[in-house]
Amino acid sequence: MISMTEISRTAVRALRRNKTRSMLTALGIIIGVAAVIAAFAVGQGANKSIDEQIASFGSNFIMVFPDRSASSASGTVRYITYDDALAVEREVSGIEAVAPMINTSAQLVYGNTNWSTSVIGSTPAYSLVQDREVEYGRNINDSDVRQGAKIAVIGKTIADKMFFGEDPVGRSIRIKKVPFTIIGVFRTKGQNTMGQDQDDLVLVPLTAAQRRLVRWNTPGRISTIYVKGVSMNALQYIQNETEVLMRERHRIRPGEPDDFSVRNISQMLEARRKTTAIMSMLLGSIAVISLVVGGIGIMNIMLVSVTERTREIGIRMAVGAKSRDIRFQFLIEAVVLSMVGGTLGIILGVFAGHALASFTAAPPIFSAGSIILAFVFSALVGIGFGYYPAWKASLLDPIDALKYE
Amino acid sequence: MTLVELKDIRKSFSMGREEVEILHGISLSVEKGEFVAMMGPSGSGKSTTMNILGCLDKPTSGTYFLNGQNINDLESDELAVIRNRTIGFVFQGFNLLQKTSALENVELPLLYAGMQKKERRERAKEALIQMGLEDRLYHEPTQLSGGQQQRVAIARGIVNRAPILMADEPTGNLDSKTSDEIMGLFKKINEKEGTTILLVTHEPDVAAYAKRIVHFKDGMITSDEPNRMVKSA
Ligand SMILES: Nc1ncnc2c1ncn2[C@@H]1O[C@H](COP(=O)(O)OP(=O)(O)O)[C@@H](O)[C@H]1O
Numbered sequence A: 001m002i003s004m005t006e007i008s009r010t011a012v013r014a015l016r017r018n019k020t021r022s023m024l025t026a027l028g029i030i031i032g033v034a035a036v037i038a039a040f041a042v043g044q045g046a047n048k049s050i051d052e053q054i055a056s057f058g059s060n061f062i063m064v065f066p067d068r069s070a071s072s073a074s075g076t077v078r079y080i081t082y083d084d085a086l087a088v089e090r091e092v093s094g095i096e097a098v099a100p101m102i103n104t105s106a107q108l109v110y111g112n113t114n115w116s117t118s119v120i121g122s123t124p125a126y127s128l129v130q131d132r133e134v135e136y137g138r139n140i141n142d143s144d145v146r147q148g149a150k151i152a153v154i155g156k157t158i159a160d161k162m163f164f165g166e167d168p169v170g171r172s173i174r175i176k177k178v179p180f181t182i183i184g185v186f187r188t189k190g191q192n193t194m195g196q197d198q199d200d201l202v203l204v205p206l207t208a209a210q211r212r213l214v215r216w217n218t219p220g221r222i223s224t225i226y227v228k229g230v231s232m233n234a235l236q237y238i239q240n241e242t243e244v245l246m247r248e249r250h251r252i253r254p255g256e257p258d259d260f261s262v263r264n265i266s267q268m269l270e271a272r273r274k275t276t277a278i279m280s281m282l283l284g285s286i287a288v289i290s291l292v293v294g295g296i297g298i299m300n301i302m303l304v305s306v307t308e309r310t311r312e313i314g315i316r317m318a319v320g321a322k323s324r325d326i327r328f329q330f331l332i333e334a335v336v337l338s339m340v341g342g343t344l345g346i347i348l349g350v351f352a353g354h355a356l357a358s359f360t361a362a363p364p365i366f367s368a369g370s371i372i373l374a375f376v377f378s379a380l381v382g383i384g385f386g387y388y389p390a391w392k393a394s395l396l397d398p399i400d401a402l403k404y405e
Numbered sequence B: 001m002t003l004v005e006l007k008d009i010r011k012s013f014s015m016g017r018e019e020v021e022i023l024h025g026i027s028l029s030v031e032k033g034e035f036v037a038m039m040g041p042s043g044s045g046k047s048t049t050m051n052i053l054g055c056l057d058k059p060t061s062g063t064y065f066l067n068g069q070n071i072n073d074l075e076s077d078e079l080a081v082i083r084n085r086t087i088g089f090v091f092q093g094f095n096l097l098q099k100t101s102a103l104e105n106v107e108l109p110l111l112y113a114g115m116q117k118k119e120r121r122e123r124a125k126e127a128l129i130q131m132g133l134e135d136r137l138y139h140e141p142t143q144l145s146g147g148q149q150q151r152v153a154i155a156r157g158i159v160n161r162a163p164i165l166m167a168d169e170p171t172g173n174l175d176s177k178t179s180d181e182i183m184g185l186f187k188k189i190n191e192k193e194g195t196t197i198l199l200v201t202h203e204p205d206v207a208a209y210a211k212r213i214v215h216f217k218d219g220m221i222t223s224d225e226p227n228r229m230v231k232s233a
């Protein structure tokens, strides 16, 4: 019985004799395995960043928006108001904080520097809901909100882009031409998973935004209400109760559609998780297809190789090779080919994973499991598609093989 | 001791729809230590007989005893073992593995015999030295002359110390001087090692080295006589 090492050595030597062809044959497997590795890594990276996002800014909050499609259907526009926010805070239980918010975008001017950013008008509850801390200076307080003080807390990006290392606290900037005094700077939060800069914002007291920046006609009109629950579990209850309360306050009769919509942040993240899963599935199926195509490539080349090497097979049989020895030789050749392809595919997949991840802004995660899986899979492809050519080779008759020209 | 015994061997090939009989009842027995040359015109069935003797092909009918064992009953894997242990075969066209060193070519039968690498190397080297190729161990077939290639092939034929060495027109591709050298080697192997040699040739000069000459014609043996004037190298 001839040993496995001997057969492997013979196989490797045969493959090295035809380097270019071997590489081209392995290409299908290389691409397939690279796709598997990249798909897993990007998918896992994205999921992890969604998890982190949930953990960091507290997924346990809901948002209440006006629903424009519903209000335009009834002819009258019903906005969400500051009183709605107060009512939710007063009447729904299980709430940790409620932040009424006005969102607008505005041009900031400081000296010669211009900067366009999003401005949020809210109450001190904003920092609770969004888990924001003031790094230096101070945050807005209830008395600022009561007085409609023209003060602002700015994000780190604005401090960098407009003040270039100068201390912004105490300076006056113009927001939509209205002078506001900067009282603090938020601690940086970096990018979110969608690649948005979360430090490019200004917070002003809700009342100041109402009076100085948006100047809406409807009294007490706001953009959104953020409601933070005491826990994740309380969220569904809070969502239901808020919906009931809002329908009551907006006098919506049963059967009529809401003129507002309540969204749960974890639902939104869940939707994104699904998108990621679909993307991974897509890449995964490309991977499987290209592994199969790669396998067929190996089978094709091995069949050609068996035909070309008929004489070699005849010589080996003439000096005592059994059909099993011949079968193993060609099978091992196919397996070595696919495993070399698998190894190169893993390396390529790591690069591809990093390249792909630059679009999703979440670093890819390469698990040992997926690498082992890809490796095993490529070996199986080699065995699966290499068996038929190897079996054909082993069926040759010594005299026919020797006479083959 | 009778080593080879053919009894009424017939061989047919199918030519399209027809079966054409090429060998019409060959009977031959060879004792241990003999040196037999099989002669005859081209197409007389020498190679067909040789391939059956070498267990590379099977007869259509008749019996073949090799070393007292009936070959007809054997499976292909058992035949592989016989080709490996009992017979060394030398071809007209050398049949060496290309892009493979002389040493590795000679090792091949030992590889399939399951011998360890180190011992294989030793034995293959020994056989090549015996063939006068001590300075050609690592040459590949394309780097060797025809005569040298045939020496490598003979080394491969004797490396497993098989009791029988068979050769089909081993000098067919060689000039007469080289042919004489190769025949000298066969003679030496037969005399020194006691290896039984069966050789096919159509050249009287080559057959002259054998101790016994069998003549073929149209798929039958027409004469079988001792060679009274054995040539020496
Ligand atoms: N595989 C085959 N199929 C059909 N005919 C064959 C085959 N092999 C040999 N022959 C025929 O058998 C006859 C004997 O061939 P062979 O044994 O090679 O003769 P020799 O070696 O004496 O020249 C020839 O006529 C040849 O054409």
Ligand SMILES: [Mg+2]
Residues within 6 Å of the ligand: B046, B047, B048, B169
């Ligand atoms: Mg012939």
